[in-house]
Amino acid sequence: MGSAVLTFFILLAFALSLVGYVREDLNDERQTFQRDWGRVMDIVWASETRVRIGAAGVETASKRAGGGDAGDVRTFEAQGGRLAFPAGPDSSGSLVLQLSREGGGSGEEIGRFLAIAKGTAGSGGNLVKTMNDAVGLRWGLGGYLVTPSASTVAISPLPDLANPQVQAVIADTARLSGYYAAGLADLAPRTAARRGGTRELRWLRPQIDPLSGKSLLRILSPVSVNGRPFGVVAGQISPDRLLERLDPGTFSGAYWILDEGSEPVTSSASGQLNPSAKAYVTAHCRAPGASAHGVADTFHDGGLLICAPLGQTSWTLVYSLPGRVIASRVAGEIAGPAIVTGLAVLLLWVFVLLFNRKILVPLFERSERVFDSEHLSRTLIETAPVGLALVNANNRTVLLESAHMQALDRRVATGGAAPIGDVLMQQAPAVFQASRDRATMTSDVELRLPTVEGATIDIAAKLTPSYYQGQPVIVAALSDVTAERQLARQLTAARTAADSANAAKSAFLASMSHEIRTPLNAILGHLELLERLPQAAPVAARVRTVASSSRALLQIINDILEFSKVEAGEITIDSIRFDAAELVRETMAMFMPLSQRKGLTLTCAIDAALPRYYIGDPGRIRQILVNLLGNAIKFTERGSVSIDVGSGEGNAMPPLVIRVMDTGIGIPAEHQARVFDAFDQVDVSITRRYGGTGLGLALCKRMVEAMGGAIDVDSREGHGSTFSVTLPLLPGDDAVSERDIEPQTADEGTDTRGIHLLVAEDDEVNRELIRDQLDALGYTSDIVENGLVALSKFNERHYDLVLSDLGMPVMDGYTFARCVRNQGSRTPILAITADVTAADSQRFRESGMSGVLLKPMSLASIESAVRRYLRLAADPKAAAAVDNPAEGLAASLPDRLRITLERQTTASLEELTAAMAQGDWENVSSRVHSIKGGFAMLHMGDVVEACVRLETLLAGEPDAAAGEMQQALAELKQRLSSALEKIAGAKEARDSMHPAQSNTTTTLDP
Template structure:
C-alpha cells in the first residue's frame, strides 16, 4: 500500500514537473520572438534617427557653402564700391577700343585677366561711366593679385569664381577672368548678341526694390535661376549684389558658381539615400545620384515648406522616407530621399543577425528542455535511491579515515558523530587534554562561522599540545570547517597527530644551530689562518724585496725574481680564496667611515708601481679635481677592488700603459666612476661575461700563460654589488680593456684640512726615528731592514710593554706596532700612548682588517694601517702621509704624485678615435633635442679620455664647453654648436699628435 501511494505521488510529481517545464519553455519562446520584433523596430528607428542627424549635419555644410558664396559676392560688391569711389578716369585708349570694337581685353597673371563688353541698350552708358568701369577693372586686377597671395587653395574656390559687373543700363559688362575668345563655343556666344543681353541683364528689372533694401541697412543677395553658363559651358547658378555710390546704385556684381558646389562634401561620401536640390519652380538643380525624387514628392516638399515654414520637414511618401529643408533665401530646397528598399537593405544584416540569434536561442531552449527532461527528470528518482547508498558510503569512509573526524554541534559543542580514530585519540588524552580540545572548539568555532559569512576562507587551523594519560604529550593539528547538518550549524573537525613531524622540525632546528656554529667556527678559522699564513709571507716577501736591492749575478737575480713572483702569486691566491670564501658564506662585512679617495688611489699606485716598472709599463693615475675631498664607505674593500683591477691590467699587458682614473659618477647623482684602462691582450666579446664568474677566465690558456685562479674579478664583482655598485668591461682582443666601476658613495661632511706646511726633502726624512713593536723575531728584523733601506732609524721592541718603556725614555717620530702581541697588544699600547697625551702617529701592522677592527682603530687612536705583506713603497707612502708630508714617494719607490708621460701605443689610436666619434655623435644628437644631461655626460667622457692620455688641448676645449653649459644652455645653443665643431677639429689634431707621440 505504501509503495503504491509512493508510486502515485511520484507520478503526479512527474506530470507536474513536465507541465512546468514545457509551459515555461513556451512562454520563453514567445518572449524571444517578441524580442526579435522589437529589435527590428528599434533598428529601423535608430536608422531613421541616424539619417536625421546626418541630414542635419549635411544641411549645415550646404548652408555654410551658400553663406560663403553670399559673403564672397558681398565682399566683391563692397570692393567695387570702394574702387568706384576712389577710381580716376580710365584710359582713353581703352575707351576708344571698346567703342570701336565692342570689347576690350585686360591682360593679367593667370586668372587675373579681364574683359569688357559693350552691349546694345535703350539707355547706353556715357563715356564717363565707361571710364569708371575701365578703372574699376584695373583696380580689381590689382586687388586680385594681392588676394590670390593670401587665400588658401580651398578658399579660392569660393572667393575667386567667375565674376562679372554690369551697369544698371545693361550696356557695359566687365568680366573676370576673361573667357577664351578663341574657343568655338565662346566665339559663337559672342555672335548671339540677344542672348548676351538676356544673360547679363538678368535681375536688373527689380533694381528699385533692391535698392530700397540697401537703404534699410541690408545688402541682400539675389539668386538667379540656374542656367548653363555660356562662359564656362557648365551648369551654374548665380548670386548677385547691388553696388552703390553713396546711396545711388551704379551696377550689379554677379558671381557665377558651378551647381556641384552646392553638394560639395556630400557626393563623395557613402550615403544611404540621395540628395536633390530643386529651385523654386521644383526643377532639379543637382542630385548626388542618378535617381530623382518623384514629382509628387517635390511638390509635397515645396508645399509643406511654403504653407508651414519650418527648418526641416519629413514624411513617408510613396515608399520612401523623405527629409526636406529650404536653403536660406536662395529659393532652393534640398530634399533627401531614402527608399524603403534601401532602409530594409541597411537593417537586413541586423535583422538577419537578430533572427538567427532568436532562432538559435529557441533551438537551444528546446534542446535544453528535451535534454533536461531526458537526462535529469528521468534519472531523478534513480538518483534519490542512490543518495542513501552514498550516505552509507560516506559513513564507511569516515570510519576508515586515518585522521580523527568528528561532527560537533556549533551551539553547545557536543559531539554528534565521530570515527574510531577520533575515539582512539580521545582515549590517549587525560581529562586536561580533553578540556583543551573543548576550549579550542569554543574559541575557534565562532571564528570559522564568521569567516564563512564574510565569504573568506572557511577552514580554521588550530594547533594543540595535549597531555596524555601516560604523562606524555602529543602535538595535534585540528582543521575546523563550518557546515550544516539536519538544519543546524555544525563543525566538521579533523584532528591529525603531528607529533613525529614536530620532533623532526625540532631536530632540524638543532641541526641548523649546529651549522651556524660551524660557520662561525669557520670564520674564526679563516681569520686565524689568514694571520698565520700572512705573517711568514710578509717575512718572505720583505726579505726578497731587500735582497733584490743588493748586487746579484744574472742567474741568481733570475731565480730571485722567480721566487718573488711565486710568493706574490701565492699571496694573491690566499687573499682571493679567503675573501671569496667569506663572500660565499655571507660573512663579508663592510664598514662605513670617511676616507680620502685621492690618498687611497695614490697609495695603491705606489704599491703596484714596482710591478709596472718591472714590465716596463707606464702606470698613471688621474683624479678629477671636481670630486669631493672625502667619501663615506669601506676604503679597505675599495682598495682591494682597485688593486685587483690594476694588478690584472699589469699582468695581462706586455707593453704600453695602464691608467686609472677617478671621476664623479655620470650615471647617478652622487658617487664615483673608477676606470682602469690597459693596452693588454683584451677579451673577446663572447667571453666578457664569463670572466666575472668564479674560476672563469678569458680562455683555457690564461692560467698556463699568466697564472691565477680566476677568483679576482669574481670577487671584485661580488664586492662591488655588495656595496650597491656596478662593474662593466669594454674590450677588444689585442687592443686592450677598459674596466669601469660605479659606486654610489656619499660625500663626507668631515672634509680634510689642506696642509699648508712646506714640503720636506728626502734628506730631512732620513732623520725620522721609528719605534717598532713586533713579537715575531723574523718580522722585527725584516721591518728594521726595510726602514733602514728607506733611510729611517728605528728601535725594536718585542712586546707592548717594552715599546711603552722605550717611548717614555726616547723621542720617536712614528710608532709601528703589531696588534697581536703578548703582555700588551697593539690596541692597549695605542690606548696607553694616547692616554698619556702622545700625538705621535701610530701605524698598525696586521694581516686582516674587518669592519669591527676599523672602528676599534678609531677608538684607540691608531692613525693608519699597514697590511701584510708590506712593500717598501707602501711603508714609505703610509709613513709620509701620517707625517703629513705633501711630497710623494720618489720614483724609486713607485711614487704617484708625479704623473709620468703617457706612452701612446699606435693600436690605442683606433679605440680612442672610434669611441670619440661615437661620443661626438651622441653629443650632437643630444644638443639638437636639448638633452643637456646626455650632452654633458658625453663631453665629460671625451675630456676624461684625452686628459688621461695628456692631450690637454682637447680637455681644455671640453672644459670651456662645460663652462658654457653651466650658465644658460638654451640661450647658448648656437655657441655650443660652434664649440662642438671646434672640439671635433681639436680631436683630429690630437689624433695626429697621437701618431707623432707613437713614433717618438
C-alpha cells in the first residue's frame, strides 16, 4: 500500500511538470501568433493606406479635371467606348473601356473620367501613375478606377493590346462587367457613412483577373465629388502577399486567412480547415461583441486553434497547431524528467517485489501449504459435475467421493466401495503401481458395468496418481457416457448404411450411364451422318429437329448424372496446363451462331495482363462457361451478353476471375439466395417459358467449390445479371511440354488417308455407326466385338490408334489394354464410354489407357482425338478460324446479317459525316457508338480502335480539334472498308471451312 501511494505522488509530480511544459509551449505559440498577426496587419494597414491615398488623389483630380479633353471624348466614342493611353515618363499608361452604355454619364463626366485616366488632371499630370504606385503595393499588379454603375473602367497599367488573349478578354464585355462590378453594391451606403469619419474600404476575396489570368484580391474605396458618388478605386494584390512576411521557420502550425463566410482566402499550408474549426472562428472571432483586436484560442481536435480579426477587413487570421506537433515538441522537452521518473518508479517496485519475493511470499506459502491440499481435494470432489473419488492405491478402498460418485455407486450392481476400486485396478493396474512408485501418469479407461435394473451403462474413467495425507491415491473421474456411446453406435450403423446406399447409387449410375447413353449414341451418330447426306428441305428440317431434341435429352441426362457424381463425391479435378484466353474464345465461338439468331451482341474482353497459361481443369471450366453462357443467352431477348476475364485481388497469386454479364430478365433479390439450389428455379413460369431442369447453376457451384473457388451473382430484375466465377489457379509457365504440343507444330499438309484404326465394341449398332463415322472421316479401320478378338487383330498387323469399349464379353477393355502394354506397345489406346467416375479414371491409368472419348462421339471429337494423339496438324482452315476469332466469326456470318451490316454501316457513315459537318457532336457520338458495337461483336479490333479514338476526341473539345476529328474519321472509313472487304472474302471461303470445334477428349496422367 505504501509503495502504491509513493508511486502515485511520483507520477503526480511528473504530471504537474508535464502540464507546466505544455502551458509554456502554448504560451510561446500565442506570442508567436501575436507577432505574426502584427506583421499581417502591417501589410493590411499599408495596403489600405495606399488605397485611401489613391482614392483621395482621384477625388482631388476629379475636382480639377473639369470637362476633360473634348478630343479624347470624341476618340473614345468613335472607337466604340475604348481608349488606350500609352505609358510615358510620368504615366504607366491606362486603358479606358465602356462596358455598358446604361448609366454611362454625361459627356462632361466621361471627359473628366478620361482626363483622370490619362493623367492630365491636377498638378503634375501623373495622378494615375501615383494611384497605381499607391495601390500596386510595389508588386506591379495594378489597379483600376470604375464608375459606380460599372459602365466605364480605367485599367492601369496599360495591358498588352497586341496579345490575342487580351483582345479576346476585352471583347467579352459581359465577363469584364461581372469582374469590375464586384463589390460596388456594398460601397454605396459606405460612401454616405464616411462623412466625418475614416474612409471605409471593402476587401474582396481572390478572383481570377480576366486580363492577367492571376488570382488577385481587391481593396475597394469609394470616390465622391461634391457629395456625389464618382467612382471606386480598386487596388489588386496577390493573396500570398498577405503572409509573405511570416517566417515558416518560426512556427510549426499553419496560417489561414478566412473571409466573412469562413472560406479560405490564402494559407501557408496546402490542407483545408475542417468545418468545426470554421464554426469556432465564426462564433468567437466574429461574434457581434468581439473586439477588432481580440484574440481567441481553444483546443480543437487535439490541437491548438488561435484566431483574431484583421482590422476592419471582415477577414480573420487563423492559426492551427496539430496535437501531434505539440506532443512531439513537449516529448522532446520532458524526455529527461520522464526517464528520471520512470527509473525512480522502476527502482521502487524492484525493491518492493524483491522484498515481497524473498521475505513475504515464503511466509505466506508456508502458512497456506498446510491447507491447500485438503481444500483443493474437497473443492474438486464436491463441485465437479462428474463422479470423483479418491481411491487408496494400496488397499483400493474409496477414501472420498462426490455426490455424483455416490449416485453412480447406487446404480451399479456391484455396489460398495471396494468393488469400484477392484474394477479400476483390473482395468488400469499401471496407474496404481505408478501411484505407489510416486510416478506421474494418466490413463483413460472405458468401463461397461451392469446396473441394478439389469441393464448396462458405459463409463469413461480418467485415472491420475497423487498423494493424500501421506498415502498414495488414485484420483478417479468417472462419467456416464451411455448416451454418447449409443449415439456413436447408431451413427456408425447409419454411416455403414449410407456407404452401402452410396455404393448402390454409384453402381446404379454407372449402369444407367451405359444403358441410356449407348442407344442414345447410336441415335445421335446416325442423325449426324444423316445430316451430311443431301436431303429434301422438309426432311432435312425434321432431321435437324430430331438431332437438336436428342442433344437436348443428352444434355439433361449428362447434367443429372454429373450432379449425381458430385453428390456422391466422385467428381475429379485435373491439374493440367491450359490456355485460359483460348478456352474462353473457343467457348464463345460455340455460342456465336445462337446469339446471332437471337439478335444479341456477344462480346469477350480479356485482360492483356492475364497470364497465358494456368494450371487447372479446362474441361470443368469449359463446362461452367457453357452453362453460364447458355443461361445468359437463353434468358436474354435483346441487348448483349459479354464475358470479362481478368485477375482478382491477391498479393502473390491473384485468382482467375471470369464474369458473364447479360441484359436479360434478371433475378429478383428475394430469389437470388436459391439460384444455386438443385432442381430449383425462380418460379414455375421460368420453367414453362424457358425450360430447363434447374441443375445447371447448382452443378456450376459444386464444380467451382471443388476447384477451391467461389461463384456469386449480382442481378436486378429487368436489368440483367452478372455471374462471377473466382478460381484460385496457379499460373503455368510458358515452357511447352510434350502434352502441350500445339497442332501447328506438325506439317499442315499431313495426309490422314493412311491412318488405320482398331475398334473394339460389343454393341452391333455402335459398331456400324463407328464404321460409318470413320469412313466419313477418311480413316480405314478394323472393328471387332470384344477384347480377345481385338488382341488377336492387334498382333496380326500395325494400327496407328485403338478405340476400345470397356464393358465387353470374353475380355473387357481394361484387360485388353493391359495385355497390349505388357507386350511393350506404345500405341495410343482410347477408352470409349458413356461415363467416367473417379474409380474409372484410376483404372484407366492402371491399365495403361491413353485417354477417354465420351459417348456419344461426334465426328469432330473423333477427328480431334485422332489428330491429337497421333501428333497431326489440325485442319488448316478450321485452325485459322480458331486462331483468328474475327475471321472465324466473319466466315460464319449469314448472308442476311452480312448484307444488313454493310447497309447499316454505310448509312451510319453518311449520318456521321453529315453530323460532323454540322457540329452535331451528340449525333456523331451516337453513330460512332453504333459502329463500334457492331464490329466489336465480330472481334474486329482495328475498327473498334478507330471508334475509341473518335470517342476520346469527342470527350474533349471537338470544336477545337476539328483537324484531328477529320483525320480520325478518314481513318475510321479506311478501316471500315477493309473490314467489309474481309467479311466479303470470308463469305467466299465459308463453305470450305470447318466450324470451331471443342475438344472432348481427356488426357490421363501416367
